[in-house]
Amino acid sequence: MMAEEKNQAYPKQRIMDAAVRLFAKKGFSATGVRELASEADLNIAMINYYYGSKQKILEDIIDRFFRGHMAMIGDGLKTPGGIEDKIRAADRAVLKYFRENEELAIVALTEFPYDVPEIAGYKARYISELLRIGREHLIPLLAGRLNVPPRMEILGPIMISAVISHFIFKPVIEKATDIELTDQFYKELGEIISSFTLYGLIGKP
């Protein structure tokens, strides 16, 4: 059943899906191309044909994640209303996106493989763009109310981490507490992240 489903997808998509699963589970460095081929149910020649190298697959994962991530943030900030509505909409959209693409988000955000140092530079183009969006579209909305210096290179990572934190800590939080990861939990998580971010930014009036 699983194999059938996999085989119906296009080969490039199957390689991408297999890579996201394996990089999230084992890390980029510990995943071999042979293993990737086996997980994707393809031969190694096909992986070479579509990607050429493991590094190119990771770059494709990063492209895909950040394009989606930026689209969610952009839509959120375009929401009509005040800053509170915009931040709540953006956090809701980003959280939904992370929940639906959990392994993609973890790999794209936290994987800095030692054997491919250029990956930090590859991600930097997206982070630069996110910082620019923050400086141009978020900071001006907060003008006069911002409780902290408008340093996006500090605030950006804090805001992204507020959303990813749940997914990074999930395996251990599930063991340490009796929470159930229901839709209701994620609704409350989204509200808490938004409140925390919003009041973290604008503080006391």
Place this chain on the structure above:
Amino acid sequence: MMAEEKNQAYPKQRIMDAAVRLFAKKGFSATGVRELASEADLNIAMINYYYGSKQKILEDIIDRFFRGHMAMIGDGLKTPGGIEDKIRAADRAVLKYFRENEELAIVALTEFPYDVPEIAGYKARYISELLRIGREHLIPLLAGRLNVPPRMEILGPIMISAVISHFIFKPVIEKATDIELTDQFYKELGEIISSFTLYGLIGKP
């Protein structure tokens, strides 16, 4: 020079230091025991003698990190004064600790090796303890002022992530911006993290 310095440390400490370096760089799964022995400038028999397995070294890393982390949080919360003084003191201490033990913090917080699923359970004892400290010593101080539901299983990861975020994003932020990671930068980072956390928690008065 480096080798001389390394050789002056006790073997167990050398194994630990080498493991923190390699796990942070390559990940737990991609690091071999042979490589570890070479990095520690010891033979494999010594690693087996002191630890028995790679998993035991990771457990020791987790023990060491969380004991230090909890001590910093405990000291911070014992600081005389109001909640603002306590949170600022705790964040300052934790940030200093993360800065001085950057690789240890990254490995202990973000490494969930697929080949050792029990590690999530191993970390859970520390996270349970941190959540208990939060419930008993932080939430009561915020009583009546808390702007978000007192759910430590959500607030705890957000608060820890606010500090670790800089270290996770550092390689890419360094490429994307022209920040210089001076003492002045870390002073400002600490103040922003504290303000964000404080106002994130208590919001508008």
